[in-house]
Amino acid sequence: MVGDRSLRERLPENWQRVLTTRATVVLVLLVALLSVATAVLNIWNPNPGPLHGYVPEAIQSAAAFTGALTGFTMVGSALALRRGLRAGWWATLVLLPLTAAQGLLQSSPYSFPLVVLSIVSIPLLLLTYDRFDKPLSLTTTQIAAGAALVGVQLYGTIGGYTLRDHFDGIDTILDAFYFTLITSSTVGYGDVTPNPESVEGMLFTMSVLILGVASFGIAIGALVGPLIQDRISKTLGKMTDSQLQLLDEHILVLGYGELTEPIVDELAESAREYVVVTTDREAATMLADRGIAVVTGDPSDEEPLHRAKIDRAAAILVATNHDAEDALTILTAHQLAANTRIVAAATDRENIEKLERAGADAVISPAQLGGHLLVQSALGSDETALVDRILESE
Numbered sequence: 001m002v003g004d005r006s007l008r009e010r011l012p013e014n015w016q017r018v019l020t021t022r023a024t025v026v027l028v029l030l031v032a033l034l035s036v037a038t039a040v041l042n043i044w045n046p047n048p049g050p051l052h053g054y055v056p057e058a059i060q061s062a063a064a065f066t067g068a069l070t071g072f073t074m075v076g077s078a079l080a081l082r083r084g085l086r087a088g089w090w091a092t093l094v095l096l097p098l099t100a101a102q103g104l105l106q107s108s109p110y111s112f113p114l115v116v117l118s119i120v121s122i123p124l125l126l127l128t129y130d131r132f133d134k135p136l137s138l139t140t141t142q143i144a145a146g147a148a149l150v151g152v153q154l155y156g157t158i159g160g161y162t163l164r165d166h167f168d169g170i171d172t173i174l175d176a177f178y179f180t181l182i183t184s185s186t187v188g189y190g191d192v193t194p195n196p197e198s199v200e201g202m203l204f205t206m207s208v209l210i211l212g213v214a215s216f217g218i219a220i221g222a223l224v225g226p227l228i229q230d231r232i233s234k235t236l237g238k239m240t241d242s243q244l245q246l247l248d249e250h251i252l253v254l255g256y257g258e259l260t261e262p263i264v265d266e267l268a269e270s271a272r273e274y275v276v277v278t279t280d281r282e283a284a285t286m287l288a289d290r291g292i293a294v295v296t297g298d299p300s301d302e303e304p305l306h307r308a309k310i311d312r313a314a315a316i317l318v319a320t321n322h323d324a325e326d327a328l329t330i331l332t333a334h335q336l337a338a339n340t341r342i343v344a345a346a347t348d349r350e351n352i353e354k355l356e357r358a359g360a361d362a363v364i365s366p367a368q369l370g371g372h373l374l375v376q377s378a379l380g381s382d383e384t385a386l387v388d389r390i391l392e393s394e
Helices: 002-010 015-044 057-082 086-105 109-127 140-162 173-184 199-235 241-245 260-270 281-289 302-307 323-336 349-358 366-378 384-393
Strands: 251-254 274-278 294-296 315-318 341-345 362-364
Touching: 015 057, 015 086, 015 109, 057 086, 086 109, 140 173, 140 199, 173 199, 251 260, 251 323, 260 274, 274 281, 281 294, 294 302, 302 323, 315 323, 323 341, 323 349, 349 362
Parallel strands: 251 274, 251 315, 274 294, 315 341, 341 362
Antiparallel strands: none
16 A cells, blocks of 8 residues: 555656557557558568458559558657647548558458557547647748748649650659659659650759759758757757657756755656756756756746746746845746746745745745754654655665
8 A cells, every 4th residue: 555655656646648648659659660560561471351352452552552651651640749749640640540441451461450550549549639739840941941842843743744745754643743753862763754855855854853952952951950950969968849848747946056956866756757957067967967857048047947848837946055046046937937836945044035025935944944853853753754764865
């Protein structure tokens, strides 16, 4: 019983929300991987199933190849769900029925688990709709890069189909798209080429090549570059923007000092998500090396607090060695999150009322509390266990 109660105390208050959200992400990722694996199995070793006689073989083959593409696409939507993006939720809602349909059309016993898992995932995704509410924040450069990439493909496909008489191998709109894709990606198999005597076809091919290479290069730099930067930042122990976007119902520790270290240790044991905001770069590096989330900046400024998602914080702790700095930090935090509970520690007992006037909901004097516990422990009161715990942690 004691063990169960201790486990419940360590769980965050919103553990049910966290559990169902993570279960949704994991289930979607499993569907994505299963879609790829099923497609590869059906391509490598076709095994006719109960629907084999009712589905044309051409459709079965197409479903296998497109199933792999859908699976890779769903991996991206699962990552978007991991970040809490609403766009990822909508993309997954579209892809899940598609994977189920592809599993049926593949007409193979290998596809049965994919169909079942896809159908089971849909109700869970619908139930967790409100968990994925973060907007997809793309920069102007990223939007422009994506638009350029799509625009070039449209330009090449429509132009290629319009000028199909000037090309060997373009008869349908699909041929025109294929020509545009292999040209802009510089693959160029040579099966679709402009007629040697057609200057117009050659000029058009050169324009597709130049625009395509440029759009691919810009898109990769704009869309993939931030992901690489996020990975480098994570390796260096810094919180990335994508990590900050995931913060919700966390504890915000503002400032760092001798009083902060026991707070960090206690939060680590509680399994609650927390973030430390400090100007001390040496302390930030040390905390990052320990795997603690850190935002480097002045906790009395608004910008670092906005980055640490103060508006989503469950509680705010302010405990450094300087009451004057703490007061400024409390003032800023109270202005940005007036409804969030702020707890502060006063180095000097005389500053308790000042910190309360600054906006703290509760102010504790470590010296006063320590004296009280020592006296009560000496008298053999019930606080003895608490004192023993503090001494053991030291």
